[in-house]
Amino acid sequence: MADLHFLANPARFRRFSQRVLPGLGFATVLMLCVGLYMAFFVAPADYQQGQTVRIMFLHVPSAWLSMMGYALLAGLGASLLVWRHPLAALMARAAAPVGASFAAVCLLTGSLWGRPMWGTYWVWDARLTSMLLLFFLYLGHIALSRAYDEPERGDRAAAILALIGVINLPIIKFSVDWWNTLHQPASVTRLDAPAIHNSILVPLLWMAVSLLFLFVFLVLLRTETEIDRRRLENAAAQEEGAPA
Amino acid sequence: MSNHAAFILASYLAAFVILGGLVIASLSARNRVRRELDQRGLAPRGSAPRGVDRKR
Amino acid sequence: MMGGFTALLARDLRLVWRQPGDVGVVLAFYVVAVVLFPLGIGPETNVLQRIAAGVLWSAALFAALLSLERLFAADHEDGTLDLLLLAPWPLELAALAKCTSHWIVTGLPLSLLAPVLGVAFGLDGESLLALFATLLIGTPTLSLIGGLAAALTLGARKSGALLALLALPLCVPTLIFGAGAVETLAAGEGLATHLAILGALALVALGTTPWAIAAALRQAGE
Numbered sequence: 001m002a003d004l005h006f007l008a009n010p011a012r013f014r015r016f017s018q019r020v021l022p023g024l025g026f027a028t029v030l031m032l033c034v035g036l037y038m039a040f041f042v043a044p045a046d047y048q049q050g051q052t053v054r055i056m057f058l059h060v061p062s063a064w065l066s067m068m069g070y071a072l073l074a075g076l077g078a079s080l081l082v083w084r085h086p087l088a089a090l091m092a093r094a095a096a097p098v099g100a101s102f103a104a105v106c107l108l109t110g111s112l113w114g115r116p117m118w119g120t121y122w123v124w125d126a127r128l129t130s131m132l133l134l135f136f137l138y139l140g141h142i143a144l145s146r147a148y149d150e151p152e153r154g155d156r157a158a159a160i161l162a163l164i165g166v167i168n169l170p171i172i173k174f175s176v177d178w179w180n181t182l183h184q185p186a187s188v189t190r191l192d193a194p195a196i197h198n199s200i201l202v203p204l205l206w207m208a209v210s211l212l213f214l215f216v217f218l219v220l221l222r223t224e225t226e227i228d229r230r231r232l233e234n235a236a237a238q239e240e241g242a243p244a
Numbered sequence: 245m246s247n248h249a250a251f252i253l254a255s256y257l258a259a260f261v262i263l264g265g266l267v268i269a270s271l272s273a274r275n276r277v278r279r280e281l282d283q284r285g286l287a288p289r290g291s292a293p294r295g296v297d298r299k300r
Numbered sequence: 301m302m303g304g305f306t307a308l309l310a311r312d313l314r315l316v317w318r319q320p321g322d323v324g325v326v327l328a329f330y331v332v333a334v335v336l337f338p339l340g341i342g343p344e345t346n347v348l349q350r351i352a353a354g355v356l357w358s359a360a361l362f363a364a365l366l367s368l369e370r371l372f373a374a375d376h377e378d379g380t381l382d383l384l385l386l387a388p389w390p391l392e393l394a395a396l397a398k399c400t401s402h403w404i405v406t407g408l409p410l411s412l413l414a415p416v417l418g419v420a421f422g423l424d425g426e427s428l429l430a431l432f433a434t435l436l437i438g439t440p441t442l443s444l445i446g447g448l449a450a451a452l453t454l455g456a457r458k459s460g461a462l463l464a465l466l467a468l469p470l471c472v473p474t475l476i477f478g479a480g481a482v483e484t485l486a487a488g489e490g491l492a493t494h495l496a497i498l499g500a501l502a503l504v505a506l507g508t509t510p511w512a513i514a515a516a517l518r519q520a521g522e
């Protein structure tokens with residue numbers, strides 16, 4: 001925890017991120033290249049799903065990362081409301097669009113996976129529908145944090161929303177699962193990851209870690225920008241308030 | 245199961261566009277804000293921004 | 301403490317009593333919105349019976365949202381909110397009182413009105429009763445979640461649309477179990493589980509939202 005407190009100071013965080021970002025970016029690109037190679041040339045075609053299993057290497061990690069992202073928003077929200085960490089608000093503002101983007105990738109890849117499998121571009125599958133609702137929760141967080149002229153007000157409102165949202169996510173998941181079984185008693189349509197052999201598991205995990213690197217890279221980069229932007233806004237506000 | 249190459253490629257393309265687009269947008273936003281800070285001649289990098297550091 | 305709760309509740313209800321048209325508008329909206337569906341889909345009884353629960357529940361959700369934007373805004377504007385922040389009783393209680401008054405004025409009438417409209421959708425007596433019961437238990441949850449969305453968007457730009465964007469995803473579980481209950485009844489199963497789950501959802505909302513609303517109101521007051 002000492003490390004986190006060290007980084008809570010925006011200035012120190014900025015110095016940290018400036019040192020780390022270039023290397024992290026390079027590592028991310030490298031890992032993604034290896035991951036893509038594995039996804040296309042190492043992993044075999046699944047005996048059930050054929051080549052389309054390769055879409056899983058994007059779809060499943062995106063799902064994980066979008067959920068992790070929302071948990072991050074909730075943690076940052078708690079950090080802001082309870083301990084008033086100055087960086088928490090800025091990082092939440094930075095991270096929300098990243099998580100939302102991964103949710104969007106998950107939805108799109110899920111849709112494109114569904115078309116060859118079941119013939120339609122959208123399946124009201126429990127997981128996809130839950131992910132859709134998570135995406136809406138992200139949109140709400142993004143919109144709310146930017147809905148006020150005073151950014152701090154938006155940050156705190158969004159923090160409350162994130163905490164309520166994270167409590168509701170399991171409830172939403174539970175209700176959507178129930179809804180799905182209610183309306184589709186016969187056929188079982190589930191966007192499951194296929195039976196896990198190593199040849200599928202290793203590329204999947206590698207892609208997951210690579211995309212995690214990308215997630216962290218984006219959050220650090222955007223947080224740095226938010227720190228600078230807040231400074232800019234404060235300076236502008238002070239200029240306006242200064243007597244002639 | 246047949247090939248469905250189009251869907252696989254479309255998925256990776258969509259992911260590339262969304263995530264790559266986010267990277268590009270984030271980098272350009274950072275550069276834009278930095279330029280504006282430099283224009284105003286504001287404090288050197290790594291210094292504490294006022295108004296954010298509440299707990300002093 | 302209870303005195304504070306009842307005082308606030310009584311005040312809100314008195315304000316509504318002076319302007320009964322406000323309630324009327326929400327109910328009128330509900331009727332018009334519900335009527336749109338047969339007009340848009342066609343009057344075939346089979347189809348209407350199938351969609352009745354979903355339509356009546358979803359429209360109730362939208363109608364309940366309508367009056368939320370003003371829930372705290374009026375108090376915020378005339379300074380009552382600042383007084384509440386300084387009052388001796390906990391702000392959470394005031395939040396609960398506001399949500400309760402919203403429910404009495406919106407959710408409760410909607411629960412009574414829905415079965416009447418349900419007749420037009422060809423629902424049988426048992427289903428109508430189920431509709432009433434699920435709405436009665438479910439609409440308090442909607443008022444609580446809606447109250448939270450209203451408090452979070454107090455003074456924000458585009459607060460109306462933003463309020464709906466925030467509230468609707470959080471209301472999905474209630475919608476699913478509320479509308480779903482009526483459908484499982486049609487399939488021959490009992491209501492008990494669904495009502496129990498709706499009750500549990502209401503308790504969860506009751507246990508979390510007043511504190512969140514209070515936190516949001518405090519920020520609005522700063």
